Amino acid sequence: xxxxxxxxxxxxxxxxxxxxxxxxxxxxxxxxxxxxxxxxxxxxxxxxxxxxxxxxxxxxxxxxxxxxxxxxxxxxxxxxxxxxxxxxxxxxxxxxxxxxxxxxxxxxxxxxxxxxxxxxxxxxxxxxxxxxxxxxxxxxxxxxxxxxxxxxxxxxxxxxxxxxxxxxxxxxxxx
Numbered sequence: 217x218x219x220x221x222x223x224x225x226x227x228x229x230x231x232x233x234x235x236x237x238x239x240x241x242x243x244x245x246x247x248x249x250x251x252x253x254x255x256x257x258x259x260x261x262x263x264x265x266x267x268x269x270x271x272x273x274x275x276x277x278x279x280x281x282x283x284x285x286x287x288x289x290x291x292x293x294x295x296x297x298x299x300x301x302x303x304x305x306x307x308x309x310x311x312x313x314x315x316x317x318x319x320x321x322x323x324x325x326x327x328x329x330x331x332x333x334x335x336x337x338x339x340x341x342x343x344x345x346x347x348x349x350x351x352x353x354x355x356x357x358x359x360x361x362x363x364x365x366x367x368x369x370x371x372x373x374x375x376x377x378x379x380x381x382x383x384x385x386x387x388x389x390x391x
Contacts, residue, residue: 219364219390220246221374222347223383224357228254230382231358235260237381238362243374246361257324269330274324281319285311331347343390 224274225231229255232254238245239260288311292298296307334339344361353359362378365371375386 219336220344221362221371221378222344222350222365222387223362223378224349224385225358225377225382226358226384228328230356231262231360234360234378234383238360238377239263243362246363248361249350249359251354251356251358267334269327269334271377272330273327275320277323280322282316284315284318284321285340288314347387347389349385 223234224233228250231250235245235248235257244263245261248261250257287309289306292307292311293305299305311350337376347359350359358384360378362374364373
């Protein structure tokens with residue numbers, strides 16, 4: 217658990233301005249809690265980070281498809297060869313449908329698991345839920361989470377900067 221500063225804002229304009237100011241200073245906030253989606257805040261908080269779900273899904277899908285094809289080929293040519301109608305044992309067009317289906321299934325399962333792990337789920341309780349007033353983030357308040365500083369002077373400087381940008385209250389919590 218890392219200590220965070222939680223700043224509460226009562227208007228979207230002040231909240232967006234604070235996020236933009238901190239991103240411009242090179243101190244991007246950890247997260248923002250909002251009662252409705254604000255696209256520019258989402259882009260600023262993401263900071264150009266890309267998710268790694270697509271490569272995980274591709275690796276799982278192609279890997280499982282290759283494994284499925286290899287398993288069918290091995291069983292039809294080496295482990296249990298059946299000569300049916302004089303066809304060759306390695307009749308690869310017959311082996312294509314099942315690996316495709318297994319590959320799609322593996323990619324879907326890998327994507328689902330990657331999303332759960334990436335979101336930190338399942339998590340039944342988050343320490344931020346104990347912060348007083350955070351339940352209003354679903355109604356009419358905006359909360360900005362800033363990383364706690366290593367020194368008290370830097371922490372106090374962040375608090376002053378948040379108040380200067382329109383925060384109505386600032387507290388500390390764990391995240």
